Structures are given as C-alpha cells and as structure tokens.
Amino acid sequence: MKEEKREKKDLNLGGMLIRVFVSMIVLAVAAFFTPYFSITGWIPLLMAAIAIGIIDYLIERFTGFDASPFGRGITGFIVSALIIYATGFMVQGVGVSFIGSILAALAIGIINMLVPGRSVL
Numbered sequence: 001m002k003e004e005k006r007e008k009k010d011l012n013l014g015g016m017l018i019r020v021f022v023s024m025i026v027l028a029v030a031a032f033f034t035p036y037f038s039i040t041g042w043i044p045l046l047m048a049a050i051a052i053g054i055i056d057y058l059i060e061r062f063t064g065f066d067a068s069p070f071g072r073g074i075t076g077f078i079v080s081a082l083i084i085y086a087t088g089f090m091v092q093g094v095g096v097s098f099i100g101s102i103l104a105a106l107a108i109g110i111i112n113m114l115v116p117g118r119s120v121l
Contacts, residue, residue: 016053023049026115030107036100037084044093051087059083081105 024045031039039045059065059079081101088096096104 020046020049020053022115023053026108026111027052029111030104034100034103034107036095036097037104038095040093040095044091047091048087048094051090052083055083055086077105077109080108084108 027039027048028045031037031045039048065076065079081098081104084104085096085098085101088094088101
C-alpha cells in the first residue's frame with residue numbers, strides 16, 4: 001500500500017517538472033566544465049534532460065537499479081556514463097564522446113553530491 005502511494009507521489013506533474021529543470025541546470029553545468037561533452041542550445045538541453053530522465057526511470061523501473069553516478073559504486077558510474085553516451089545519439093545538439101560521457105558522469109556525480117535532494121541522474 002505504501003509503495004503505491006510513493007509511486008503516485010513520484011509521478012506528479014510538479015515534481016517531474018522540477019526534476020527536469022534541475023536536470024537541465026546540472027547538465028548545463030556539466031557540459032560547460034566537461035571536455036568532449038557539449039550541448040548547443042536550450043531545446044537540446046531540455047530534450048537531453050527528458051531523455052536521461054526517461055532512460056533512468058526505465059532502468060530503475062525494470063531492474064530496480066539506481067543509475068546515479070555514485071549511488072551504486074562503479075556499476076552506477078558506468079551505467080550513468082552509458083546513459084549520457086546514448087543520449088548523445090538520441091538528441092541532436094548533444095555532442096559527447098565516450099571519454100566525454102565518463103567525464104560528464106564524474107562531473108554530474110560531484111554536482112549530485114553538492115546539491116541536496118534526490119540525485120539527478
């Protein structure tokens with residue numbers, strides 16, 4: 001019963017919009033400071049935040065695995081890097097190399113440690 005209430009709480013529109021907005025900020029900061037990872041414009045930034053959120057949700061939903069960079073050790077870090085790398089293929093305007101995805105996962109993990117609340121990726 002509590003699990004159903006938690007799922008409904010996590011799926012409200014306001015919470016999802018806030019999470020996308022925070023993800024956009026974190027991605028913009030990570031793209032600014034990370035070599036080999038770039039996002040050109042607001043629309044690709046929004047689309048990347050949505051794509052990463054959907055991929056993260058699907059992974060967590062079907063495997064029960066939290067894909068935050070430092071949430072599950074090296075495995076979470078690798079999954080986060082792969083999510084970022086896949087986003088580069090799915091969203092036009094996001095440029096990322098494999099090394100860039102690793103560096104971006106590291107940057108996002110550090111930002112997640114500094115920003116209170118639920119992790120972004």
